[in-house]
Amino acid sequence: MKRTLLRSATVSFDAKSENESLSRIFVTGFVLPLGLSAEQLADLKTVVSEAVTNCIVHAYRSDPDGRIRLSIKYYSDGLLRMTVSDRGCGIEDVKQAREPFFTTDREHERCGMGFAIMETFMNRLQVVSEVGKGTRVTMEKRLNAA
Numbered sequence: 001m002k003r004t005l006l007r008s009a010t011v012s013f014d015a016k017s018e019n020e021s022l023s024r025i026f027v028t029g030f031v032l033p034l035g036l037s038a039e040q041l042a043d044l045k046t047v048v049s050e051a052v053t054n055c056i057v058h059a060y061r062s063d064p065d066g067r068i069r070l071s072i073k074y075y076s077d078g079l080l081r082m083t084v085s086d087r088g089c090g091i092e093d094v095k096q097a098r099e100p101f102f103t104t105d106r107e108h109e110r111c112g113m114g115f116a117i118m119e120t121f122m123n124r125l126q127v128v129s130e131v132g133k134g135t136r137v138t139m140e141k142r143l144n145a146a
């Protein structure tokens, strides 16, 4: 079956922790017409929060001038793709960063589980990053076929 794009939306916001809730509300609103279960919705909100938090605390290291872009696409075969991107510091070793319990921030009691959670809750996780340029995290979930 050929996959066609049914619907898409993009939002861009400041890398401030107060904006984390905005990303959850944006996702919630986008998937509302799809009638997901409470559990499916909770999973989507969790992964988007993890990705956005990473931009705020790692990519921009709390620099409030940083910008985060969140894009969501829904396809005819039930695929939901969410992309979170920043123009922050980038990740030196993506493979290592994705390992459970790896963190560069022990100081703030982080446990290094963000990417592991995204990987577990979603069907596919792609992390593309360049040091000094930024990071793009793409997460895909197959929802019930449209």
Ligand SMILES: Nc1ncnc2c1ncn2[C@@H]1O[C@H](COP(=O)(O)OP(=O)(O)OP(=O)(O)O)[C@@H](O)[C@H]1O
Binding pocket: 050, 054, 055, 058, 059, 060, 086, 088, 089, 090, 091, 097, 098, 102, 103, 104, 105, 110, 111, 112, 113, 114, 115, 116, 135
């Ligand atoms: N957008 C990003 N920009 C720069 N570095 C990142 C970004 N996202 C993740 N990282 C790096 O990857 C590491 C692992 O991220 P991950 O989310 O798995 O754990 P964490 O954020 O350290 O801890 P937790 O998510 O459990 O609070 C981070 O410690 C950080 O070094």
Ligand SMILES: [Mg+2]
Binding pocket: 050, 053, 054, 113, 114, 115
């Ligand atoms: Mg994290």
